[in-house]
Amino acid sequence: MFKDSFKYYKSRDPPPDLDAVIDLKNPDLSKVRKISPVAIEEEQSSLGLRSTEDWNIYEIIAKPGLIFIENPFTSAGQRYWITRCVKDYSKKPNKTNLDLHQVLSENENWWDVCSDNVERAKVLLPKLRWATLGYHHNWDTKVYSENFKGEMPDDMVDLTEYLARISGLCHFKAESAIINYYRMNSTLSGHTDKSEIDYEAPLFSVSFGQTGIFLVGGLSLEDSADALLLRSGDVVVMSKGSRLRYHGVPKILQADSMPWKNQNSTNDCKSKKMCIDWDKIMSYISESRVNMNVRQVLRPGQVSLDDKVL
Numbered sequence: 001m002f003k004d005s006f007k008y009y010k011s012r013d014p015p016p017d018l019d020a021v022i023d024l025k026n027p028d029l030s031k032v033r034k035i036s037p038v039a040i041e042e043e044q045s046s047l048g049l050r051s052t053e054d055w056n057i058y059e060i061i062a063k064p065g066l067i068f069i070e071n072p073f074t075s076a077g078q079r080y081w082i083t084r085c086v087k088d089y090s091k092k093p094n095k096t097n098l099d100l101h102q103v104l105s106e107n108e109n110w111w112d113v114c115s116d117n118v119e120r121a122k123v124l125l126p127k128l129r130w131a132t133l134g135y136h137h138n139w140d141t142k143v144y145s146e147n148f149k150g151e152m153p154d155d156m157v158d159l160t161e162y163l164a165r166i167s168g169l170c171h172f173k174a175e176s177a178i179i180n181y182y183r184m185n186s187t188l189s190g191h192t193d194k195s196e197i198d199y200e201a202p203l204f205s206v207s208f209g210q211t212g213i214f215l216v217g218g219l220s221l222e223d224s225a226d227a228l229l230l231r232s233g234d235v236v237v238m239s240k241g242s243r244l245r246y247h248g249v250p251k252i253l254q255a256d257s258m259p260w261k262n263q264n265s266t267n268d269c270k271s272k273k274m275c276i277d278w279d280k281i282m283s284y285i286s287e288s289r290v291n292m293n294v295r296q297v298l299r300p301g302q303v304s305l306d307d308k309v310l
Ligand SMILES: O=C(O)CCC(=O)C(=O)O
Pocket: 178, 180, 188, 193, 205, 207, 212, 214, 230, 247, 248, 249, 291, 293
C-alpha cells in the first residue's frame, strides 16, 4: 500500500534498504522497457539539452504511460535551469509559500535577500518551499482560477513542448507550474494532480540538485507503489493511464554525482557577478532539490477556464 511504502522510505531509524528502488542508471529490463526518442527535424540549441541520439528514455512496464528520461541536459543546461528555478522563478510576481508568512517586505525577493544578507539567509534559505507560475495552484481549494494567473516563462514552455514531442506525446502547452524546493529533510506526501481540466495532456516533472526517492502507486491509495531514484536532470512524464497515479517524495538523498558542476575548466559565467551568484546557487543546491512540475490546464482549443469547450 502507498502509505506503508511512504513510511518505509521516509524512515531515518532504521534507514530504508534501497535495493528495490528502480535506478534507471542501472535499469532492470524486466521492469522497464527502453523507448526510442522520436526523431524530429530541427535541432534546438537554447534549451540546454544534449543531442537526442544519446537520450535514455524508459517506460515502467507495469505502469504504461509512466515515462522516465534519464538526465537529457548538458552540464551548462543544468546550471541554466537551476539558476532559473532558484533565482528567477522564485521572484515576484510569482507566488511563493513565503507570501503567507510575511517574512519578506513588498519589494523584497527571497533570493536577492538571501544572497545579500548572510544573517537573514540563515533563516530564509530553508523556508522557501514552492513557487507557482501561470495558473496559480491553490493548495487549499485545488482549483485554478482566471483571477489568479501569472505569466508562463517562454523557456519552460519551449522545454516541455520539446520533451513532449521527443517522447511521442503530441500536443502539450505549459499553462501552470509548481516549482518545489526541498531541503534534505523535506518530503512531499502522496497525492494525485487532478485539478487540471485536460487529463489527456501529460504532466512533466524535471528535477535538479540532490536526489529524490519518487514513489509512484496506482489510481487508489490501496495499490502498491514503486520507488524510483530521481537524480539531477531526470525527467518524469506522467501520461495516459499513469496521469492520475498517486505519487510523492518520501526522502531526499545526497547526490552521488554533481552533473551541474562545470566539467571542464573553462568558465561559462559571463561576468564576475554571475560567478559569485553561481557559487551561492551551487552552495544552495548542495543541500537542496528543486523540481519543476509543469502542467497543461486547458483542453486544446480552449482559451480560458470560462470557455466551456467540450
Ligand atoms: O518533486 C517531485 O518529484 C514531485 C512533485 C509533485 O508531485 C508535484 O508538484 O505535484
